[in-house]
Amino acid sequence: MTLKIGVIGTGAIGREHIRRITNNLSGATIVAVTDVNAEAAKAAVDNYKLNAQVFPDDKTLIESGGVDAILVTSWGPAHQQSVMAGIEAGKYVFCEKPLATTAQGCMEIVQAEVRHGKKLVQVGFMRRYDQGYQQLKHAIDSKFIGEPLMIRCAHRNPEVDDKYTTDMAITDTLVHEIDVLHWLVNDDYKSVQVAYPKKTRHASSHLRDPQVVTLETQGGILINAEIFVNCKYGYDIQCEVIGEEGVVKLPEVPSITFRKEAQLGTHILMDWKQRFLDAYDRELQDFIDSIRLSGEPQGPTSWDGYIAAVTADVCVRAQESGRQESVELGEKPTLYK
Amino acid sequence: MTLKIGVIGTGAIGREHIRRITNNLSGATIVAVTDVNAEAAKAAVDNYKLNAQVFPDDKTLIESGGVDAILVTSWGPAHQQSVMAGIEAGKYVFCEKPLATTAQGCMEIVQAEVRHGKKLVQVGFMRRYDQGYQQLKHAIDSKFIGEPLMIRCAHRNPEVDDKYTTDMAITDTLVHEIDVLHWLVNDDYKSVQVAYPKKTRHASSHLRDPQVVTLETQGGILINAEIFVNCKYGYDIQCEVIGEEGVVKLPEVPSITFRKEAQLGTHILMDWKQRFLDAYDRELQDFIDSIRLSGEPQGPTSWDGYIAAVTADVCVRAQESGRQESVELGEKPTLYK
Amino acid sequence: MTLKIGVIGTGAIGREHIRRITNNLSGATIVAVTDVNAEAAKAAVDNYKLNAQVFPDDKTLIESGGVDAILVTSWGPAHQQSVMAGIEAGKYVFCEKPLATTAQGCMEIVQAEVRHGKKLVQVGFMRRYDQGYQQLKHAIDSKFIGEPLMIRCAHRNPEVDDKYTTDMAITDTLVHEIDVLHWLVNDDYKSVQVAYPKKTRHASSHLRDPQVVTLETQGGILINAEIFVNCKYGYDIQCEVIGEEGVVKLPEVPSITFRKEAQLGTHILMDWKQRFLDAYDRELQDFIDSIRLSGEPQGPTSWDGYIAAVTADVCVRAQESGRQESVELGEKPTLYK
Amino acid sequence: MTLKIGVIGTGAIGREHIRRITNNLSGATIVAVTDVNAEAAKAAVDNYKLNAQVFPDDKTLIESGGVDAILVTSWGPAHQQSVMAGIEAGKYVFCEKPLATTAQGCMEIVQAEVRHGKKLVQVGFMRRYDQGYQQLKHAIDSKFIGEPLMIRCAHRNPEVDDKYTTDMAITDTLVHEIDVLHWLVNDDYKSVQVAYPKKTRHASSHLRDPQVVTLETQGGILINAEIFVNCKYGYDIQCEVIGEEGVVKLPEVPSITFRKEAQLGTHILMDWKQRFLDAYDRELQDFIDSIRLSGEPQGPTSWDGYIAAVTADVCVRAQESGRQESVELGEKPTLYK
Incomplete structure (x- = not known):
């Protein structure tokens, strides 16, 4: 089985992941793309010679029957909506950081996933x-x-x-x-x-x-x-x-x-982009492999995304207060x- | 285009390359295997869940229309025959070292390739x-x-x-x-x-x-x-x-x-097997990519295989003579x- | 001119410095020793074959005409008295840490040295x-x-x-x-x-x-x-x-x-004793050389000893308070x- | 006992050793100097404020009753004569490389020392x-x-x-x-x-x-x-x-x-002169200490000087012949x- 992936957001990091999945990794193929800029989505399909459909928005892409998993690589404030929609549709989700821009948003994702009853989401913390x-x-x-x-x-x-x-x-x-x-x-x-x-x-x-x-x-x-x-x-x-x-x-x-x-x-x-090249390859390959082998991603979870959001909030508060x-x-x- | 590969020899290194192409790399698929031990060939297909045909010998595998490229991973003395047959059939060849067991054998391969008029062969010198x-x-x-x-x-x-x-x-x-x-x-x-x-x-x-x-x-x-x-x-x-x-x-x-x-x-x-893991991945990915992009492998050539064979012969002579x-x-x- | 040194305290570090000055360094000689344990002082003279007089206490040693400089290597609580006596007698002083056990004691030494009008004291902070x-x-x-x-x-x-x-x-x-x-x-x-x-x-x-x-x-x-x-x-x-x-x-x-x-x-x-062997040699050689060349030690001063005492006190307070x-x-x- | 040293040759390395013995090391003093250039010898005495006599040549310096050991730091071709004279006078000899400019010359020194019956000579191979x-x-x-x-x-x-x-x-x-x-x-x-x-x-x-x-x-x-x-x-x-x-x-x-x-x-x-500074100090301190403690230098011997001369000759021959x-x-x- 080849994992069929839809990409939401074809900016720099979205295109990097498209290139990675298409040219470096095994077991997945890009079948759908969307971007707020429809031209950018089409350009990505052309550049990487993808056999992929361009969708008008994340919602239609997610609901498309041909998509097993989505890659959320849009800008941060749009992440939560796509992830929630993905979970509701029972699709696997690989979401670049941040999972959501607020701790509350992350918690809502966690709760949605808990309601779904199975882990679907992996957050793009590649350093692991x-x-x-x-x-x-x-x-x-x-x-x-x-x-x-x-x-x-x-x-x-x-x-x-x-x-x-x-x-x-x-x-x-x-x-x-x-x-x-x-x-x-x-x-x-x-x-x-x-x-x-x-x-x-x-x-x-x-x-x-x-x-x-x-x-x-x-x-x-x-x-x-x-x-x-x-x-x-x-x-x-x-x-x-x-x-x-x-x-x-x-x-x-x-x-x-x-x-x-x-x-x-x-x-x-x-250049920071050189530092974790292997880790980026390995995180996505693991996302693909663990879904194919066990039906569940095994990388950083929504809960990890929530921890990061809460802790970052506290750090920003500590920046301002000077206190512990x-x-x-x-x-x-x-x-x- | 996905490069369709036939594997000749499903011993340890053959299976490693099958695993690599199937699980790690992009752009190729194993469609055919053969081994002097037919059971071993079948076991490889089963183990890696390949959608691949088992052939009785290298000749029939090479002549099969569905094969674009062969991987020669049989024991050394059998390499030359498979490589020669591959060239004659106009198939791409990735051959593990040695290209042939004698300098003369390597030269015959070089000459066959020259007659063919295009580079088809890459030798498995992964350190590059x-x-x-x-x-x-x-x-x-x-x-x-x-x-x-x-x-x-x-x-x-x-x-x-x-x-x-x-x-x-x-x-x-x-x-x-x-x-x-x-x-x-x-x-x-x-x-x-x-x-x-x-x-x-x-x-x-x-x-x-x-x-x-x-x-x-x-x-x-x-x-x-x-x-x-x-x-x-x-x-x-x-x-x-x-x-x-x-x-x-x-x-x-x-x-x-x-x-x-x-x-x-x-x-x-x-363990030596750990040392060049990345290089093994990269040499095969490059074999696949360069054929897909330029129609010619760009790695170590038959001529490099010939140089290695000639030089190794001289080294063995020098071992015995003690002279320059x-x-x-x-x-x-x-x-x- | 050879610097004539009297050693106050012939415990482990005192003997180390005696050995150092006698066997490794140039330009100084041990002419006097004292210790609260008179036998220990005599044993040091014998062990290192010194041509040195054993004095009953620091005061008599310091007042002895033959002594140019004193080495204070007694136990910490005794340092201040010897250093003060040395300054009053106009003798050069090399004092192992601590210069005094309290910041107040260090300040008294600083003031005595200021009254004397010239730097006489070097503190044994060898890391420099x-x-x-x-x-x-x-x-x-x-x-x-x-x-x-x-x-x-x-x-x-x-x-x-x-x-x-x-x-x-x-x-x-x-x-x-x-x-x-x-x-x-x-x-x-x-x-x-x-x-x-x-x-x-x-x-x-x-x-x-x-x-x-x-x-x-x-x-x-x-x-x-x-x-x-x-x-x-x-x-x-x-x-x-x-x-x-x-x-x-x-x-x-x-x-x-x-x-x-x-x-x-x-x-x-x-073993920490191995770590700064060269530095110990160099600090004492510099004490000897700078006095011989310029009439003033150029290493860590009484003021540095005072800084260390004040800062250490604040650190201990911070250990207890948990505050800045x-x-x-x-x-x-x-x-x- | 302080080892009384006469220096034969006050060129760069001679002056370095004078400085070393006078300012860094313990247990020796320069009491005599000579140089083919008498002015240079006098200048060295002045520069390092030595309490040392200037002799007209190596022979008179060696025969002087006040000298325990000689430092041969003249130019290479003059070494053998001074070393031989030193051995005949029963003086300790520290000789910079080469011990002699020929293997034959080294062997003559070895034989002289053997006749004397006790090791007197140390060669300046500081790397040890x-x-x-x-x-x-x-x-x-x-x-x-x-x-x-x-x-x-x-x-x-x-x-x-x-x-x-x-x-x-x-x-x-x-x-x-x-x-x-x-x-x-x-x-x-x-x-x-x-x-x-x-x-x-x-x-x-x-x-x-x-x-x-x-x-x-x-x-x-x-x-x-x-x-x-x-x-x-x-x-x-x-x-x-x-x-x-x-x-x-x-x-x-x-x-x-x-x-x-x-x-x-x-x-x-x-700068090569920085590389073995410690080793130079240690070789001379060991020369001084071993004579004071055991009556015999313990560093590289005349025989080591002979080995170096023979081997260097063979190397030069091999440079020319290209053969083993x-x-x-x-x-x-x-x-x-």
Whole structure:
């Protein structure tokens, strides 16, 4: 069985996933596309030589009998509506972050899925599919370093444009750490505090950059997360877990070692799009494979999307208050246990 | 268009490629299989739920109208016959190493392909698809280190069984370096010499291990290649190119860094099968894609298979003589320039 | 001119310095020793074959005409009295940490030195003499990474005994970071906060371990300092400075790289005494050389000792309060500017 | 007892050792100097404020009653005469390389020392005192990697001047590897072969650069030694020992790690004089200490100087012949066993 996919939103990331499914992955085919800009949808079909129908909107695409699963890659504020419609139609849903723009919206999706009685939704938190993070998780789960006590991580970009605002350091940037770290240590967040180091002269006047977010988990693990989006030197994702008997750390991105001009070095990526290429492939392949094999996606769930939304809200509140703020989740439905 | 592939030989590597094409890659489907053991062929079809016909032998499979390309993954001595038949039938051929067991056999394939007038054959030298080697090649081609002058490389296995003989250090092991290194520096081999360091006590009584092969290219590049197949500690592929203005070196296999029990370290693979997983995927995807896009495979050619066979023969001669031996290639047909 | 040194306190560190001056360094000689245990003082003279007089107490030693400089290596509570007596006698003083056990005591020393009108005292903060820290400082001072914005550091020991209490994480352990970090960035501390991650099961029941101290400087640099004294795996000092244009990090302790048993690694020290051996040599040689060349020690001053004492007090207060606490220094005398 | 040293030759290296003994080391004092240029000798005394007598020549200096040990730092062709005179006078001798300019000259020194009946001479092969090489030796001696089978090393300089000739790659450059490698593996050389890779365009017209020297030991260890004196990028000493159960490798020179401008790197030294600073200090301190403690220097002996001279001669012969050449040593006197 080939999984028949309809794509909602043919912007940059939508086209990337179309290319991926069509040229790199196995077991799925794009049969339908739609976009608020109908020309863009048609152009995508032409560019990738798809044998796919162009629909006028998400609703008609979802209701089309030929679609098994939808890919929600529209702009954020439109996600919730498509995901809800997908669930109601009993279709599988792969939704890029955010699942919804509010915690409330995420909760509504969770409730709809619970009512449906089966997991249909996977959220596009691709880092869980990165081999480095998977090795970290394996080390933690196997007690290679004993119980984890602290995590130090950093999320650095060379630069951002003027439209990037202080809260986007949470909602666009830290949100990936928010998802991957609680998964890594099988724990929930308890509190958040934000501190502002000396500001870099490379940030725009309205932006606090860098920022340091301290998260504490229910189990007492202390996470120190640096966000630095004008670091100039590269796109650099660091993560180190300190445990009772040792420390494990994400590998650097593999790159040839050079000796040249009095330096021994390797290259650092400048473009974030290069960093998780394999993880993007693997998350979508896993979405396809797990549906084909077990009838249920096995990646990040709606509940994970809800956790990310709640925690991001608290982080933004902590950015403003300067105080330690509590993270309060609703009760976790049985479906996600 | 989906490339329809027939597989000749459903042993371990044949099944690996079937799994890869079916579950990981895009644009091809297995439509036919055969094996000297018909039960094995049928089992492969069942295991991977293929919609594929089982043929009694390579000849009937190749002549079948539904097959666009064949995958030759039978045992080495059978390769030449299948490849020749494939060329004669105008089918694309992906052939695992060796292309043929003799240089003469490889030359016959080259000549058949030249007569056919178009490249049909790709040889399974997957290292060219490894991202580390590709970065090395990019550094060399872009003159990042000036002209390359020397290469130091090592091919180490934890251990081999008793059936592994001294000449297999060339034909099974070094053959990968033989292919990838001349490609890396765009040069041909001129001479070969073999030296035997002190023997490890972990080698069987009949095996010279380690061995050091010195290859010189036409352009004067000196290559020092260590083969050490009972090194105990891991499967380890090293390659360092020393140029006029700098040195570049293959990255280590990425792995989390740990601090534990007075050591700061990373893990080394023990199993060679893990080392080039990505490269295997990429070589087959490239075989499929280049045929679909340009009607011609763009990977290692029959001529490269011939170079490997000739050079391996000279290396084995050098193993026995202890002297510097010359590498003499036939004239390179225009098709491969 | 050879600097004639009297040693006050012949315990472990006193004897280490005697050995160092006698066997490793140039330009000084031990001419006098004293200890509360007179037998220990005599034994030190015998062991190191010193041509040195044994004095009954610090006062008589200091007043002895033959002594140019004193080494204060007695137990902490006795330091202040010896240092004050040394200053009053116009003798040079090398004092191991702490300069005095209270900030008030340090201030009295500062005032005595100011009255004397010339710097006489060097405090034993040896990290400033470590080549790694010196390279970091050079990178910062030369603006190699632009303005420093954040520092991440860790001070880890394999284990401590039961007598080690929670406040000693500051006064015995973090005190080295307290000194070296403000020197590194040419800045003063403004506030301190302490957080307690999940406790390791390897710590004694009364000890909070690990701890994370957040220090902010007057200039806004945010310092995240981990103290983890039962980390099991090694003695490990980490320091990373994140600046506007890049990051610099202390080198690991140099050690041969090994490939063995599926690991690629280096060794981590287990014994803190090995870590700063060179720095100890260099701090004392610099004490000797700077006095001989310029008549004034050029290392960490009494004022640095005072800063360390004040900051450590605030850290201990922050350990207890859980709140952010302010660091308030007295006015810096001209002598130290 | 302070060792009273007379220095023969106050050129660059002589003055470096004077500075070292006077300012860094313990237990020795310079009491006498001489140089073919008497003004240079006087200038050295003034510059370092030595309390030392200037002698008209090596002979009178050696015969002076106040001298315990001589430092031979004159130009190479003058070494043998001073060393022989030192031995005849029963003085300790620290002689910079070469011990003598010919193997015959070295043998005469060996014979003189044997007649004297006690070791007096230490040759300035400082690498044995480098902590990296000492860690390698410890790993080998403790069988950490089993029996050593191969060594790969490289000796690279950024550039040399036009006076540097092809044979100097052996006599000035490789000679350090010649000494340190046989010491490392406790073995003697058996044969030598030299190969010339493609020449770098940065070498002067008369110079073969790089060169690769293959040495085989009596025990069968195969050594691949690269000499590359116009490598442009840095002064870089590499040494890797491959054993039956693992590999050990010299650490890189410690240097802060930086992340800047899309690179993750460390600095490589450009100036050879920085590379073995500690080793120079340690070799001379050991010369002083071992004489003071045991009445005999314990560093590289006259016999080691003889081995280096013989082996260098064979290497130069192999440079010219292109063939494998045998290393034939005289019988080792009991004094050196």
